[in-house]
Amino acid sequence: MVSAIGAVVLKEIVVEFRNRSLLYTLLLFTVVVVLILAFALMEKTIAPELFVAFCWIVLFFLAIQSGARSFAAEYERETVVLLHTLVSGYAVFWGKVVYQVGMVTFLMSIAAALLLLVFDVPIASMTGFWLTLGVSSVLMGAMVPIFSALIARSQMKGALLPVLAFPVFVPLMRLGIEGMLDAVLKQWHVQTLILMGAYAGIVITLAAMLFDYVWRE
Amino acid sequence: MKAILIGLGVVGGIIVGLVPAVHRPRPRWWMALCVGGMGLTIALGLLPPLSGTFRDAVITWRQVNPELYVPVAGTLDWDAAVAIGDTLVVPMTDRAIPPTTAQVLIPSALSVPKDASVVILAVQRWKNDQQFVMRGIVAADPILALPFIPGLEERARNLFFHVPLSWVAVIAYAYALWYAVLFLRRRRFIDDVHSVSAVSIGTLFALLATVTGSIWAKFNWGSFWNWDPRETSIFLLLLIYAAYFALRQSIEEPQRRAQIAAVYAIVAFVTVPFLVFIMPRLMEGLHPGSASDQTAGPILSTQPGVLHPLKQIVFALSMFSFSLLFFWLLSLRVRSGILALRHKIQQVQEMSEIR
Amino acid sequence: MEAFLIRYSIYVVFLIVFVIWIGIAGWLWRLERRLVELEQWARRHEGNRP
Known part of the structure; x- marks a missing residue:
């Protein structure tokens, strides 16, 4: 089982590194966002609340964009048949989740480091900030694959993904933004992270249970 | 229940x-x-109709809006009525627990059925918390009434x-x-x-x-x-x-x-x-x-x-x-x-x- | 005029809402009858097929 999941993850990485189009697009997106913010707010200290908002805007769009073509591409390349015959739906789902989590966390840590470099924001609890950011990226990344599987065969895929995912993300984002604000302004709390984990846990478990219905014809 | x-x-x-x-x-x-x-x-x-108490009328006057008319349900004591100019001052006992009695100033232009045992009058607080001026009649002997909630x-x-x-x-x-x-x-x-x-x-x-x-x-x-x-x-x-x-x-x-x-x-x-x-x-x-x-x-x-x-x-x-x-x-x-x-x-x- | 409003405005509101509801209910009632007819027709139509 684990090896099947590992194989899917490896396949995702190899496919990505063959052309690196998604990686470059997302890196460019991150850099552009940070640059635009830097140009607009040059020489100005920004409020910590604004900094948290920037982090979450970048995180939301990173998570959505990284998952937008994940399944649709499989159908276009007609690699679905291979996946169907070689591995179980379970392995595909968890493989995609692991890959997505890695991708979002990696890109988000770059984005956060850039934002921190550009805006010299005083942060009350560095550990709390990075911990909240890490947990948020992991959970956001893990929640995306089920939605990208849902839209894979629909028309207007790109437009539909944020529409479908956003309302389900909102409770997580609400908690995450609150937790990050606490970390930046005063003190971070474990409870927020646990609550986030519980909510995302339910969604991801349900997604894993239902994935086969989306995946198998 | x-x-x-x-x-x-x-x-x-x-x-x-x-x-x-x-x-x-x-x-x-x-x-x-x-x-x-x-x-x-x-x-x-x-x-x-809504039916409130004198207390509701005072609270509304103080905290919500002094212009509002408040429906107060109660029994008028016509025997103790006193005429001052063209207004009639009648004591009225509301239906709060415990009930309070206050004076209601009824302008001569407005008429209240005297045979009704319970009337709901639209009132406003007047000079003090014991005096209310009537602005209209809401109901006489209503079968059912809902409570009045200030605000x-x-x-x-x-x-x-x-x-x-x-x-x-x-x-x-x-x-x-x-x-x-x-x-x-x-x-x-x-x-x-x-x-x-x-x-x-x-x-x-x-x-x-x-x-x-x-x-x-x-x-x-x-x-x-x-x-x-x-x-x-x-x-x-x-x-x-x-x-x-x-x-x-x-x-x-x-x-x-x-x-x-x-x-x-x-x-x-x-x-x-x-x-x-x-x-x-x-x-x-x-x-x-x-x-x-x-x-x-x-x-x-x-x-x-x-x-x-x-x-x-x-x-x-x-x-x-x-x-x-x-x-x-x-x-x-x-x-x-x-x-x-x-x-x-x-x-x-x-x-x-x-x- | 004001005394009249205090006494009767709620009845006007009631009348409006009640008439709207009777309209909706009548429409639903008619819809129900027509749907029943349609269902019977569909059943007969399917029954005639070999």
């Missing part, structure tokens, strides 16, 4: 709603029950329409979830028809709850939309189910559309308990029952005296009638959906016969 009444309204509405199965025609008695129940809800919710006044009647609408919307979404699960297990298109019909009727109810709520909010909180936690959550709920329809629209193949939609309905429903039951109670907000409120709100609070007995009865009746209305609309939608499905199947069969 309250829990039993309201429970009866909710559970009774669901049971009677499901008694002739949703895909069967509604019997005549059933439709009459729905029409009559709703008519009675409207009558009992809107017709009884809410007539707007409190919205409880009978706004709250059941949103509760029924949640019932509708739960029904849709149940049939989405059934569809995934049994793969019968009829289950999908049930699910999508419940979502569309539920969204209609949620929209009506939003509209009644926001009109009410304009007059009570000052603006149509305040981003109160409950407003945020119904907004997200509407967003989720709008996305549900967008998803359905974008998939052509029927089997796949039903399957994908069922999965989304299940995943999206996870947010409903969080948005409806948890978030609005944990956060500070304007709605009753939020974190800044001492009670759990008028309906769910277990404290005695939070909701007037007549209001409990009307609320239970309203829940019952709105549930029946939902199941009626649902039945119409499901049955026409099934007819359309059968028509399509037949077309396909005829096509294959021609070949």
Whole structure:
């Protein structure tokens, strides 16, 4: 089982590194966002609340964009048949989740480091900030694959993904933004992270249970 | 008592709603029950006059708006009436517990029936807390009366329409979830028809709850939309189910559309308990029952005296009638959906016969 | 005029809401009858097929 999941993850990485189009697009997106913010707010200290908002805007769009073509591409390349015959739906789902989590966390840590470099924001609890950011990226990344599987065969895929995912993300984002604000302004709390984990846990478990219905014809 | 009444309204509405199965025609008695129940809800919710006390009038004058007229119910003591100029000063005992007696100044232009034992007068506080001036008569010997709540006044009647609408919307979404699960297990298109019909009727109810709520909010909180936690959550709920329809629209193949939609309905429903039951109670907000409120709100609070007995009865009746209305609309939608499905199947069969 | 409003405005509101509800109920009632007819027709139509 684990090896099947590992194989899917490896396949995702190899496919990505063959052309690196998604990686470059997302890196460019991150850099552009940070640059635009830097140009607009040059020489100005920004409020910590604004900094948290920037982090979450970048995180939301990173998570959505990284998952937008994940399944649709499989159908276009007609690699679905291979996946169907070689591995179980379970392995595909968890493989995609692991890959997505890695991708979002990696890109988000770059984005956060850039934002921190550009805006010299005083942060009350560095550990709390990075911990909240890490947990948020992991959970956001893990929640995306089920939605990208849902839209894979629909028309207007790109437009539909944020529409479908956003309302389900909102409770997580609400908690995450609150937790990050606490970390930046005063003190971070474990409870927020646990609550986030519980909510995302339910969604991801349900997604894993239902994935086969989306995946198998 | 309250829990039993309201429970009866909710559970009774669901049971009677499901008694002739949703895909069967509604019997005549059933439709009459729905029409009559709703008519009675409207009558009992809107017709009884409000009846307050002198204390309510003082509170309204002090804290809400000194210009407002407050309906005060009580008994006038005509024997002790004194005429000063062209106004009549009559002592009146209100129906508070314990009752208070105050002077009511009745201008000669206004007449009050002397044979009525209880009258409800629209009054305003006058020179001091013991003197009130009459502005009009609301009712004489009313059969039923609803309590006057300072700050809410007539707007409190919205409880009978706004709250059941949103509760029924949640019932509708739960029904849709149940049939989405059934569809995934049994793969019968009829289950999908049930699910999508419940979502569309539920969204209609949620929209009506939003509209009644926001009109009410304009007059009570000052603006149509305040981003109160409950407003945020119904907004997200509407967003989720709008996305549900967008998803359905974008998939052509029927089997796949039903399957994908069922999965989304299940995943999206996870947010409903969080948005409806948890978030609005944990956060500070304007709605009753939020974190800044001492009670759990008028309906769910277990404290005695939070909701007037007549209001409990009307609320239970309203829940019952709105549930029946939902199941009626649902039945119409499901049955026409099934007819359309059968028509399509037949077309396909005829096509294959021609070949 | 004001005294009249205090006494009767709620009856006007009631009347409007009640008439709207009777309209909706009548429409639903008619819809129900027509759907029943349609269902019977569909059943007969299907029954005639070989």
